[in-house]
Amino acid sequence: MTFAHVVTDRTRRLGTRLCVGLDPRTEAYRDPDHLRAHTLDVLEATAPYAACVKPQLAFYEALGLEGLHILEEVCAAARTLGLPVLLDGKRGDIGSTALAYAQGWLTGRHAGAALTVNPFLGFETLTPFVETARAQGGAVFVLVKTSNPGQGDLQGSGVSERVAVEVARLCAEELGTEELGAGKPGTGYASVGAVVGATHPQDLALYRALMPRALLLLPGLGAQGGAAGALTGAFAPGGVGALASASRGVQYASGLDVTASVAAARTFRDDLNAALGVAAP
Numbered sequence: 001m002t003f004a005h006v007v008t009d010r011t012r013r014l015g016t017r018l019c020v021g022l023d024p025r026t027e028a029y030r031d032p033d034h035l036r037a038h039t040l041d042v043l044e045a046t047a048p049y050a051a052c053v054k055p056q057l058a059f060y061e062a063l064g065l066e067g068l069h070i071l072e073e074v075c076a077a078a079r080t081l082g083l084p085v086l087l088d089g090k091r092g093d094i095g096s097t098a099l100a101y102a103q104g105w106l107t108g109r110h111a112g113a114a115l116t117v118n119p120f121l122g123f124e125t126l127t128p129f130v131e132t133a134r135a136q137g138g139a140v141f142v143l144v145k146t147s148n149p150g151q152g153d154l155q156g157s158g159v160s161e162r163v164a165v166e167v168a169r170l171c172a173e174e175l176g177t178e179e180l181g182a183g184k185p186g187t188g189y190a191s192v193g194a195v196v197g198a199t200h201p202q203d204l205a206l207y208r209a210l211m212p213r214a215l216l217l218l219p220g221l222g223a224q225g226g227a228a229g230a231l232t233g234a235f236a237p238g239g240v241g242a243l244a245s246a247s248r249g250v251q252y253a254s255g256l257d258v259t260a261s262v263a264a265a266r267t268f269r270d271d272l273n274a275a276l277g278v279a280a281p
């Protein structure tokens, strides 16, 4: 089963469109063992409300080798729970280096089923990521319009969305080359997805229309001000095709209280469903 298929299946079966971000911040913990235990607890406790999980590589890399071991455990635990792992690394480089990144993060010891990638060096440099993801049944999520306030400097804002729209057009072109469901259970969504911030509710319908076969990842829910009720434009009929992502808003919903993380994940799930007019089974 492909990444898109597993995610869509979880959305249909569990009624969730939530991506739970696992971004453990060293300052919140006594030591790396504490960080590891809490992150694994949050993962396990929120799994029923998650369509996928998204560890942000920076927080694991910040801990050096120990962080990579923790990441490996987080990925293994997610797989045991049946949760697809989307690694947020925003990788991108000239093609030959991109291949090494792709091998490391999509097939290596700490591999996820999907990876966020940066198109700034040109679409040709994404080919190794896309080919590796396709060979693994995985996915890449291309940064199209990021959630941060300063994205408009390069990606376009307000009246001019020129760069973001061009990246979306190139994503759609890449998707056009992919046969969906050939010999495997097709879901209608391909191996090239796109990142569009949950902080741009007014733009979501545009990017949904530009990339009808792309899963959209919507980071920025919660801590960055993205509201679940404002994201409907990103979804296709039936409430599929997008994943709204919250990290701090789940992991640190109330300090290190895991019960509060569960409540926050459930609330995000329910608010998304209410906005879309669908119910969790």
Ligand SMILES: O=c1ccn([C@@H]2O[C@H](COP(=O)(O)O)[C@@H](O)[C@H]2O)c(=O)[nH]1
Pocket: 021, 023, 056, 088, 145, 146, 147, 148, 195, 196, 197, 219, 220, 221, 222, 223, 224, 245, 246, 247, 248, 249
């Ligand atoms: O456009 C983007 C792309 C990725 N991110 C990442 O998502 C999480 C957001 O964390 P919160 O705590 O929910 O704000 C973080 O890992 C970012 O690097 C993003 O925010 N915006």
